[in-house]
Amino acid sequence: MPEPRTITEAAEFIRTGELTPTDLLEQCLARIERYEPRVRAWAYIDCAAAREQAAQLSTELKNGQHRGPLHGIPLGIKDIIDVFDMPTGCGSKRWAQSFARRDATCVERLRQAGAVIVGKTVTTAYASFDPPVTRNPWNLDLTPGGSSSGSAAAVACGMCLGALATQTGGSITRPASYCGVYSLKPTHGRVSVDGVLPLAPSLDHIGMMANSVRDLALLFNATAGADTRSPETLARIVPDPFGNRYDMPRDPDMGYEHNWLCVTDDFFPPRCTEPMRTAFDTMVRTLVRYEPTDEMIGRVHSVSLPPGFAEAPERQLTVMAVEAAAYHEPRYRRHPDDYPPKITSLIERGLRTSAAEYARCKQFQARFTDELRTRFRVLLVPATPAPAPPAETTGDPTFNSPWSYTGMPVLSLPFSWTADGLPLAAQVVAKQGQEDDLFRTAAWVERVIGFAPRPLSL
């Protein structure tokens, strides 16, 4: 029986009948049994409910009904997103048994597309920076990253083929990078936040993790778009609900001007540790050399970032702290015991911040976003300064928080391994609403680089 790693492969096996949704789910449950005791990616698993869904979707296929490429695909949902009759624990002690009375809109859409919800993946407390119980599957002494720790670790272990995650600073890109999986943080507002715990609403994004660029496009297509329950969600309509719109082009050049893919010497390279800098340089050289014609040399282009770029992470953190305090303050005062140290100091920072300072950070956010928009169409930079650090931290979000601040879409993909066997990842950034650019560019990079997944040695 085939054991597909990606949604794209699994979908083809399911469509042709080589695998049933039940077969596929059992493969995931077997990996959960094998890895979960050490990795601890899950806050809640409902095997019975998942088996029931898979059985029903298997029956549908027997009857000739096929919902599309997510039909029968096992997914994990970050534990700050509501799934009907599972607790939304949010990494809180006091909320650990808070069962949801309905699906969040993004979960409801995945179910309608045929996904099987396996359970809830571990989040750091309130999606902030406190280290979670989850460990990095590539080295159990290291962090999987945060705050979408369980989603990244579960997808890396094949416990599910994709997962929903959220990012306010670097909570999607960072854990995906540390765990060697692909991730998408869409444009701010493209996926509804209905049914999701807020951390800082002007920065909160819903996104996804999986094992290929095309998988991310499938998950994005199933979830993005206007939601009558969430007035914040952008009304822009996603053209086709089942991925045809984002089928990867065979020719990555179609329709693009020269210099469409940019790299930069600013901000990112000086902040990288070895081996990230070397590995990233090697990758860029591979991309530049891909086809040694004049046309292709022109494809990868170097740009300079705005001078204020280095201030963005700190200002993003101020906005995050203030908005986190705005939401949590009354509860934090009543139940300080339910707030671990990092979220406590985030809230305290927010409470100390003057309104004028917050206003300045919001104004800077608008100017900074406008300025970045003129610098590139697609930017390729390292996703993190270094591979995963020890489990006492959740890692450094400074390479990610600027994109949460501007709301620009980011797709991250693993591209190399360190000598110690840790994955390294790059991130592709595009203009707001231009997820198409991300998918095309990332698919081209994925094909040219030919990143080789490795088996876990857990």
Next chain:
Amino acid sequence: MPEPRTITEAAEFIRTGELTPTDLLEQCLARIERYEPRVRAWAYIDCAAAREQAAQLSTELKNGQHRGPLHGIPLGIKDIIDVFDMPTGCGSKRWAQSFARRDATCVERLRQAGAVIVGKTVTTAYASFDPPVTRNPWNLDLTPGGSSSGSAAAVACGMCLGALATQTGGSITRPASYCGVYSLKPTHGRVSVDGVLPLAPSLDHIGMMANSVRDLALLFNATAGADTRSPETLARIVPDPFGNRYDMPRDPDMGYEHNWLCVTDDFFPPRCTEPMRTAFDTMVRTLVRYEPTDEMIGRVHSVSLPPGFAEAPERQLTVMAVEAAAYHEPRYRRHPDDYPPKITSLIERGLRTSAAEYARCKQFQARFTDELRTRFRVLLVPATPAPAPPAETTGDPTFNSPWSYTGMPVLSLPFSWTADGLPLAAQVVAKQGQEDDLFRTAAWVERVIGFAPRPLSL
């Protein structure tokens, strides 16, 4: 220090400074301490949070800020409606610790209007028919009615001056009547269902209980109106957020044609037991005699109801059963132990019902509603067939479910006492969206009848 019974009285004391929000809350908390051990109206009380809100609202007043007539008014919220960081237990064992991450829209609006949220009032399991732990404050052997049992009992005991409640069959009017408090079930869709457990969405109403007609108008005004989170909510805008729109007219005749208040010999009187029939007849005679002029004799008019009226309760129950099954089925199958007998048989009835039968009941609902609309502008009938029955039941909803079925607004008010000291109530029904008619008529009836509240003998 004055001890107001109604929101209207309390609001005046607070406005003039004779009472602070803290004084008023402490009066309510003292009544909770006194009555709650026997009445058991509350699923969750957060005294600390309530005292904090009251203190803040007291400070605002000292600083000259007055939010309007709900400033500092202590309220209870039915336990299927979300209040931030309190559990929404829904009468479920498994959901008992399900803390809400935000306020339902109706709660948020009450808070903005200055209300103090004391806690969550007991609901029957999933707002269905299983007897609750709550007892009737007028006789502890009797039911308070259901499903908004705790809201009715708490308001009757003065543990809060008003409460939110919900009705799908007779869950607002019935308990309010049994407990001797006033209630409003607004037009279907006028108050947002955002953040509220569904029972049967096409029949679910959010409403309120209090101790006077004007109090209901104040609560209605603060909560009704379009909600961007709930596309189901009617867009009709409530003119003034603080009750001036629904200030009771001094002259109840203003603008009305003759025969505006109707009574009927159909359906209701034959189904009443003594003493309800006698007491209701006496009340109608009082109204007719109120001003012995030709004009006034014409004011109260007798109409006939459509012949299909007697079928409405049974068909309403079919719709309720089917929609309850649609929501609960998957969870009911997985956790049958969390479903007591009455909700179980409701769901089972829904599962047994054919789609064709459901479709016929929905079609009848539309025709029946159209037909009723032509029969009267305002109808006055008994609110229940009899006073509160023993605690093994939640009482008979057949006098209430037709108005849930049609979505027509209903206001109930106590008008008399039985020889055993139990309250009896009448209900005023109007056309959809015509809550004004209800408030005017009910305020006139309230004034003419002069219902005398009694002290509890608990």
